[in-house]
Amino acid sequence: MAAPIAFSAPTIAQNYQPRIPTIDELPEGVGREEVFYTCTACHGLDVIKAQHKDEAGWDEIVDYMITVQGLFPPTPEDRARIVSYLAANFPPLPAAPGYTNPFLR
Amino acid sequence: MSLSEMNSAESMNEAAASRLDELAAIEVGRRGFLKGASLAALGVAAGVGLPRAASAQAPAAPPAAAAPAAPAPFNFPGKDPGLVSLGDNPLNVETPAAMLDDDTTPASKFFIRTHGINPEMPADPDAWQIVIDGEVDNPLTITLGELKSRYENVTYRMVLECAGNWRSFFVPAASGNQWTTGGVGCAEWTGVRLRDVLNDARPKASAIYTAHYAADRHLSGEADRQALSRGVPIAKAMDEYSLIVWAMNGEPLPSINGGPVRLLYPGFPGSASEKWIQRIQLREVVHDGSGMTGLSYKLPINPVVPGTPAADIDPATFAIIENMPVKSLITSPAHGTTISGNRIELRGAAWDGEDEVASVDVSIDGGVTWQPVDLQAPRNKYDWRRWTASVEVPAPGYYEVRSRATDSNGRSQSIVPTNWNPSGYGGNSIRQVAVLVTA
Numbered sequence: 001m002a003a004p005i006a007f008s009a010p011t012i013a014q015n016y017q018p019r020i021p022t023i024d025e026l027p028e029g030v031g032r033e034e035v036f037y038t039c040t041a042c043h044g045l046d047v048i049k050a051q052h053k054d055e056a057g058w059d060e061i062v063d064y065m066i067t068v069q070g071l072f073p074p075t076p077e078d079r080a081r082i083v084s085y086l087a088a089n090f091p092p093l094p095a096a097p098g099y100t101n102p103f104l105r
Numbered sequence: 106m107s108l109s110e111m112n113s114a115e116s117m118n119e120a121a122a123s124r125l126d127e128l129a130a131i132e133v134g135r136r137g138f139l140k141g142a143s144l145a146a147l148g149v150a151a152g153v154g155l156p157r158a159a160s161a162q163a164p165a166a167p168p169a170a171a172a173p174a175a176p177a178p179f180n181f182p183g184k185d186p187g188l189v190s191l192g193d194n195p196l197n198v199e200t201p202a203a204m205l206d207d208d209t210t211p212a213s214k215f216f217i218r219t220h221g222i223n224p225e226m227p228a229d230p231d232a233w234q235i236v237i238d239g240e241v242d243n244p245l246t247i248t249l250g251e252l253k254s255r256y257e258n259v260t261y262r263m264v265l266e267c268a269g270n271w272r273s274f275f276v277p278a279a280s281g282n283q284w285t286t287g288g289v290g291c292a293e294w295t296g297v298r299l300r301d302v303l304n305d306a307r308p309k310a311s312a313i314y315t316a317h318y319a320a321d322r323h324l325s326g327e328a329d330r331q332a333l334s335r336g337v338p339i340a341k342a343m344d345e346y347s348l349i350v351w352a353m354n355g356e357p358l359p360s361i362n363g364g365p366v367r368l369l370y371p372g373f374p375g376s377a378s379e380k381w382i383q384r385i386q387l388r389e390v391v392h393d394g395s396g397m398t399g400l401s402y403k404l405p406i407n408p409v410v411p412g413t414p415a416a417d418i419d420p421a422t423f424a425i426i427e428n429m430p431v432k433s434l435i436t437s438p439a440h441g442t443t444i445s446g447n448r449i450e451l452r453g454a455a456w457d458g459e460d461e462v463a464s465v466d467v468s469i470d471g472g473v474t475w476q477p478v479d480l481q482a483p484r485n486k487y488d489w490r491r492w493t494a495s496v497e498v499p500a501p502g503y504y505e506v507r508s509r510a511t512d513s514n515g516r517s518q519s520i521v522p523t524n525w526n527p528s529g530y531g532g533n534s535i536r537q538v539a540v541l542v543t544a
């Protein structure tokens with residue numbers, strides 16, 4: 001059963017506008033501006049902060065954004081700053097102790 | 106950053122800002138909603154920033170002025186504040202397990218999965234048009250109003266689930282929205298059978314796959330780029346439970362869940378069930394739209410070493426997901442509940458893709474022992490099965506209670522996340538709730 005409010009104010013309920021992120025929502029550091037202006041042209045910061053990757057992993061994400069999602073390719077210098085910033089601030093999660101996968105690189 | 110690079114970055118941001126202003130102008134012009142709605146009603150927590158529409162009125166909002174974003178209740182008209190947002194742009198919101206305790210998931214608790222810029226609900230939903238074309242002898246353009254009156258209306262309670270549900274349990278972390286277990290719901294969907302409409306378009310023998318085109322726009326705002334354009338094999342499109350739906354639990358389908366009209370392919374990854382559907386093209390090849398290529402919505406045929414970069418994987422070693430795995434959840438008590446006595450009364454749900462849930466067992470000792478639950482019959486294929494169990498505990502103390510569903514082919518939920526893949530699809534590992542039992 002739907003809550004009445006879902007249909008009592010449809011014009012507002014149906015109209016979603018994401019909020020505009022601000023740069024101070026990202027940790028300070030070299031590459032913060034490049035990340036902010038490159039990434040938030042399209043999407044919010046939550047999806048960035050939810051990923052946990054090393055430099056190779058973040059580099060793969062940049063490739064995905066360029067080849068699949070239409071990101072205008074950053075310069076090599078910007079790309080390096082973006083990747084190192086993201087890997088420094090949103091690194092892989094620590095592995096659970098007690099078991100090491102011998103095949104992980 | 107050099108000046109030219111800065112300009113490049115700024116021009117991208119300007120393009121985005123311009124798009125936002127355009128959207129805002131439309132909103133203010135059409136609805137004057139800034140007069141009639143508080144910021145809170147717009148889904149914006151105080152202090153975490155201005156909504157896009159408001160930015161048109163206050164373009165000079167300084168970036169440094171906002172306080173750091175604090176966790177806030179999810180705030181969206183028509184949705185329960187207990188839902189958990191995974192991200193606001195694109196908007197993706199999941200349902201905590203304890204909020205899936207209704208036999209039929211209310212619209213207010215139903216998860217949100219969007220890929221792009223969402224369309225607005227039209228003033229006259231019945232005028233919404235859907236085109237059927239491609240490998241057909243009789244291409245059609247039909248309005249929602251005509252769909253409702255021309256074809257048999259059917260209502261089924263069926264599970265809709267995001268392919269990435271359970272993603273956050275993969276190790277190492279997989280890419281994408283970090284869904285825990287809440288990218289799923291089971292609602293009563295009312296609509297018409299897609300096959301009834303397709304048959305009127307007279308599919309050619311060459312039609313082997315559908316291609317869906319919807320009204321949402323790519324986040325970049327580029328018109329020639331699709332936020333999502335998936336398809337299904339023609340046999341699935343012709344299945345009696347594959348629907349074009351306009352109502353959820355007897356009410357108009359909310360826009361954020363695809364209203365006025367969406368597709369519904371139960372058993373398949375939710376992304377195939379495109380929201381805001383405008384065109385269904387029949388194709389003579391497997392569709393290659395957004396979400397159909399590379400490793401998107403595919404699982405390994407040849408299992409990969411966890412952590413393997415997507416670039417090192419040949420997409421030919423992956424297959425398109427056409428069946429969601431068997432799963433179960435404990436929906437009561439909630440994780441972290443303290444109860445007294447010597448029994449834990451459990452409620453939950455179990456569901457499957459193309460197969461049927463045959464049994465559900467629960468354990469309070471990490472799987473050392475299991476006991477069966479009482480399963481309700483499904484209303485129809487693709488409905489979930491609600492279940493209850495009363496578990497006696499040997500002594501007061503701390504318990505982790507686990508549930509494990511098994512399907513009609515004897516396949517159970519995995520004991521640990523398995524079949525790792527870069528985008529984290531297909532997870533169905535056994536979950537648990539922690540319960541403290543006092544004397």
